Amino acid sequence: MSFINLDQIQSALNQPCPDPGRVRDVLARARTLVGLEPEQAALLTRVTDAMLLEEIFSAARGVKETIYGKRLVLFAPLYISNRCQNECLYCGFRRANADMQRMSLSQAQIADEVRCLTAEGHKRLLLVAGEQEGPGSLRYVLDSIATIYACREPGLEIRRVNVNIAPLETEEFRQLAASRIGTYQLFQETYHPQTYVRMHPSGPKADYGRRLLTMHRAMQAGINDVGIGALFGLHDWRFELLSLLQHSRELEKTFGSGPHTISVPRLEPASGSALAARPPAAVSDEDFLKLIAILRLAVPYTGIILSTRETPGVRRAAFALGVSQISAGSRTTPGGYGHTEDETSGQFSLGDHRSLDEVIADIAQLGYIPSFCTACYRLGRTGADFMDLARPGAIKAHCDPNALATFQEYLNRFASDETRRIGGALIEDHLQTLDAPVAATARNLLQRMAAGETDVYC
Numbered sequence: 001m002s003f004i005n006l007d008q009i010q011s012a013l014n015q016p017c018p019d020p021g022r023v024r025d026v027l028a029r030a031r032t033l034v035g036l037e038p039e040q041a042a043l044l045t046r047v048t049d050a051m052l053l054e055e056i057f058s059a060a061r062g063v064k065e066t067i068y069g070k071r072l073v074l075f076a077p078l079y080i081s082n083r084c085q086n087e088c089l090y091c092g093f094r095r096a097n098a099d100m101q102r103m104s105l106s107q108a109q110i111a112d113e114v115r116c117l118t119a120e121g122h123k124r125l126l127l128v129a130g131e132q133e134g135p136g137s138l139r140y141v142l143d144s145i146a147t148i149y150a151c152r153e154p155g156l157e158i159r160r161v162n163v164n165i166a167p168l169e170t171e172e173f174r175q176l177a178a179s180r181i182g183t184y185q186l187f188q189e190t191y192h193p194q195t196y197v198r199m200h201p202s203g204p205k206a207d208y209g210r211r212l213l214t215m216h217r218a219m220q221a222g223i224n225d226v227g228i229g230a231l232f233g234l235h236d237w238r239f240e241l242l243s244l245l246q247h248s249r250e251l252e253k254t255f256g257s258g259p260h261t262i263s264v265p266r267l268e269p270a271s272g273s274a275l276a277a278r279p280p281a282a283v284s285d286e287d288f289l290k291l292i293a294i295l296r297l298a299v300p301y302t303g304i305i306l307s308t309r310e311t312p313g314v315r316r317a318a319f320a321l322g323v324s325q326i327s328a329g330s331r332t333t334p335g336g337y338g339h340t341e342d343e344t345s346g347q348f349s350l351g352d353h354r355s356l357d358e359v360i361a362d363i364a365q366l367g368y369i370p371s372f373c374t375a376c377y378r379l380g381r382t383g384a385d386f387m388d389l390a391r392p393g394a395i396k397a398h399c400d401p402n403a404l405a406t407f408q409e410y411l412n413r414f415a416s417d418e419t420r421r422i423g424g425a426l427i428e429d430h431l432q433t434l435d436a437p438v439a440a441t442a443r444n445l446l447q448r449m450a451a452g453e454t455d456v457y458c
């Protein structure tokens, strides 16, 4: 576990407030898109001066705009089961929570959920489940993935299934890889070993080391897109941020590419959890935005995912600072999209209750292009291959046209009249801002769709 160097992190955090000159040197480096050393990121976490903070935010906005432009990728979580053998003190699904009504969706129920999501216009799902006992539990997940991909009609299909399930062994990860998943996600929750042990008193998840090495097993098994994260609110956010960076460097050193995404869930109230109601290391909105900005500067090519745990206001501020993927119209109850209205069987409370269409209208009004693109995954541009394209900026020639085409596809079939009006104008404006060859590619995709094709991408 030596790649999380606790002493180094602690000593970097204990330094005094840095002088403005050093902060500006670090920001100048970050603006060149080469990322930051963990010590440089640590230095930024210690900034408290309002003017310097604004300079951090401004540098993060610049990096975000340069690499990701105006695109925001959209997805929805699909909770298939809330049965769990762990006792994570912050989670509504923990085993001892007798108030939780337990359910594992049948394959028919999963297909119903998928039909609800595709009818709204979703193309990307994140499959989520509690950790169940027994050899049948992986089979259940694999069957569920197959059900999701099989549930398709023209223009109504899930094109990429990402997965957030409990750690597997290497051989099991090989089976998961064979099921055509997009990203395998797993959050360490807290990288601080003592806090980890307190938060996870029983069940397989109590083993800190096994969880920390999960992505090594996944990548060894051939899953080359992995997503890491920490649950902010359990321990000092600065410690978690630096640990995420160390984890990311370790994966890059060992496998040639770091994580595809980093998620930044913040602890929310959950039924039957006193701890979630009063987070032990609550993160203020200002610190939350600061940590997103520092992440953006430190690992510029790694996607940052923000969920509907956050309120619309925090989400709007976070988009500009570095977030590149968001969930929308989410439910955390198995069956929550179609089968059950039972809010008490959800995992935690949501901060953003708006529908996909409302979120899309809002972000389009802010000038962002909602994207449902799945082209890289479908064309095999993943892992190190994706990073080779992303670093020199070549990926933008694909991302902008694909984002516009998938947004147009959404507007044609799923949007309300108002969203269609806002979106149509935005697409026209955005085309004017693109370099001529990229704009030509985008127009070509849009023309193909106007002629009746769906699912066009490059």
Ligand code: SAM
Binding pocket: 090, 091, 092, 128, 129, 130, 131, 164, 165, 166, 167, 186, 187, 189, 230, 231, 265, 266, 267, 268, 269, 270, 276, 309, 347, 348
């Ligand atoms: N059960 C698997 C696990 O724990 O790794 C995977 C799915 S779990 C349902 C997904 C994530 O939800 C957890 O990794 C945790 O970070 C997050 N979570 C749990 N309780 C939460 C809460 N009260 N507020 C916000 N996020 C929470």
Ligand code: SF4
Binding pocket: 084, 085, 086, 087, 088, 091, 092, 093, 094, 095, 129, 130, 131, 205
């Ligand atoms: Fe189970 Fe995951 Fe919730 Fe922990 S966070 S209780 S493992 S569902």
